[in-house]
Amino acid sequence: MQLRIFTEPQQGASYDTLLAVAQTAERLGFDGFFRSDHYLVMGAPDGLPGPSDAWITLAALARETSRIRLGTLVTSGTFRLPGPLAITVAGVDAMSGGRIELGLGAGWYEAEHTAYGIPFPDVVERFDRLEEQLAIVTGLWATKEGDRFNYQGRHYQVTDSPALPQPYQRPGPPVIIGGKGPRRTPLLAATYGTEFNIAFRPLDVTRDQFKRVRGACETIDRDPASLIFSAAQVICCGRNEAEVVARAASIGREVDELRDHGLCGTPDEVLAKLATYGEAGSARMYLQILDLLDVDHLALIGEEVLPHCSPL
Numbered sequence: 001m002q003l004r005i006f007t008e009p010q011q012g013a014s015y016d017t018l019l020a021v022a023q024t025a026e027r028l029g030f031d032g033f034f035r036s037d038h039y040l041v042m043g044a045p046d047g048l049p050g051p052s053d054a055w056i057t058l059a060a061l062a063r064e065t066s067r068i069r070l071g072t073l074v075t076s077g078t079f080r081l082p083g084p085l086a087i088t089v090a091g092v093d094a095m096s097g098g099r100i101e102l103g104l105g106a107g108w109y110e111a112e113h114t115a116y117g118i119p120f121p122d123v124v125e126r127f128d129r130l131e132e133q134l135a136i137v138t139g140l141w142a143t144k145e146g147d148r149f150n151y152q153g154r155h156y157q158v159t160d161s162p163a164l165p166q167p168y169q170r171p172g173p174p175v176i177i178g179g180k181g182p183r184r185t186p187l188l189a190a191t192y193g194t195e196f197n198i199a200f201r202p203l204d205v206t207r208d209q210f211k212r213v214r215g216a217c218e219t220i221d222r223d224p225a226s227l228i229f230s231a232a233q234v235i236c237c238g239r240n241e242a243e244v245v246a247r248a249a250s251i252g253r254e255v256d257e258l259r260d261h262g263l264c265g266t267p268d269e270v271l272a273k274l275a276t277y278g279e280a281g282s283a284r285m286y287l288q289i290l291d292l293l294d295v296d297h298l299a300l301i302g303e304e305v306l307p308h309c310s311p312l
Contacts, residue, residue: 001278001309004032006073006232006286010051011044015060017292022061024295026068028302031311033068034286037075040112055088062096070096073197073232073286074103074178077129078118082136082156090141090167098168103176106130127184132156134192141172180209186216189227199232202261206231207280231277232286234262237270237301247297251290263287267304274309
């Protein structure tokens with residue numbers, strides 16, 4: 001199982017803090033450093049110093065790291081038009097030497113839209129737009145040099161586009177699609193995804209959603225084995241119970257709740273829980289780190305958990 005670090009900067013993180021976590025994760029040998037794409041704090045007192053733009057952050061990290069993969073989990077389709085998004089991600093991909101991955105979703109957090117003047121259509125329209133965005137972004141990236149890309153949708157139209165710049169990775173950066181929706185989400189993942197991710201769900205829900213996505217792949221004659229299946233869970237690891245309790249308290253969570261709904265406990269306990277997700281079909285786990293200043297936590301996971309997880 002491959003392990004990646006997943007951060008939530010809207011909860012309160014400067015660029016320097018994210019840089020330190022990304023470089024530490026790279027040094028420890030984690031496969032990826034990912035961040036959420038949100039503009040409003042959730043459930044924290046203030047979220048200072050305030051939100052940061054995901055792709056500006058990743059562009060900077062692309063130049064200050066050398067191996068680790070970088071991406072969003074996930075960018076909200078309501079934040080960006082598909083053509084400019086394709087340009088942005090292709091540019092950051094080139095800046096990183098081909099280490100970028102795009103997680104793209106429909107968007108769900110209405111409060112951040114109203115807080116910053118971003119239109120927030122109803123859920124049906126958001127998914128309609130997401131489907132067109134995926135078609136456009138992947139279509140632009142796959143266009144051969146010298147050819148033109150055209151697309152006529154209900155919400156977006158692209159006419160005679162040179163589809164430039166081309167991303168470093170061909171035919172384009174991996175696309176991650178996630179969620180728990182029973183119908184449209186599995187089909188979008190099967191049609192456009194390199195990876196399907198489900199976040200913060202118990203094992204039975206994770207297993208059932210993986211099954212739906214595999215079924216959607218078969219519906220369109222895609223081999224389900226060509227899609228990476230992954231999950232995301234909050235992690236709270238300690239060398240002993242006292243450390244576990246202290247780390248849970250630092251993020252405002254209860255140990256029992258984290259043991260039930262996350263990756264919580266000693267390294268051996270975390271490894272046992274990871275194994276259950278592997279048995280459910282997850283080949284990759286995103287470890288949500290909520291206290292970004294606790295460098296010792298990251299080091300403990302890197303030294304005591306990561307070496308026991310085989311890469312893909």
